[in-house]
Amino acid sequence: MATIEVDEDTKRTLSFAARMARLTEGQIVRRLIETGPWAEERAPSPPGVEGVAIYADYEGHRVRARYLEPGRVHIVDGPLAGQTFKTPTAAARAVIRHFNPAVNDNRNGWTFWQIDEAGVRKPLQSIRPGAQRPGRGSLRGRLVLSDDWDSDEVNEGIARDFGLAP
Template identity: 35%
Template sequence: MSPTKPLAVDTDTHSQIALLARAWGVSHDEVLRKLLAQFAQLPTAPPAVAGMDVYAIYACTRVEGRYDPVTGALTIEEGPGQGHYKTPSGASAAVLRALRPTVTPIRSGWEFWRIRSTGVPLESIRPDHTRRVTPATPPPATSVGRSSPARH
């Protein structure tokens, strides 16, 4: 066994180490060894990005992206418009600017992007709070009980 050195920890951390030592039936030192060994075995690759794969075809070019339904962001890892965007529309504008700089890049990203697994527009899963609300057109005014305009 190698020589030991004191390790200063705060009271809460010491209590948690002591709790694990009692639960596992080992010394405080062994608790730290087990935790460090377990940590060393964790995968080093970053966790997969949450979301769904999407694509768009514009100017005969297919562009792949990843939509995050939690944040509403869309990321284009490579190709035209590469970058991270707060909204699907921001990402679609970047693709349009990259492929056709002379075209005004105004598009609804919800209709521009399609879900890769189904081919349906991203609009199909759009959260209700981001949908555009079109005001209802009021019906034309009608006169009740009159067949001709009133005369004064």
């Protein structure tokens, strides 16, 4: 086994991190290497896997994956590497179950997974098919209201329709 020399403070910090995560010191070092800024270069997409590069940060771990239309997620590194899921939510739940099995794994995968666009972190939701809307709500720009839409007569008519009128 190879050894690495570190100063006493680093050794104490590494030992503490290993105890807290219930891992060996070597596993802590491996995770640091796998999640460092250089790791993107080390984790290319598998042959035949294109798509959009995505990632998730959970419980101190970064998991890299590829988003494949129309909604599949292929994990490219970490303990779940090589697994493909039918939906972003299924992939998110698998990550959570792996790193923290004691918690409820119910998550929205479209917001769990992130995209890095020129240094700006965005949720996967931002490229979800059909997610582009002209504004708040699905009827914005399509709903035509009359000038009296909020008049007393209209409000009383609505109240009558719902059985709320006196």
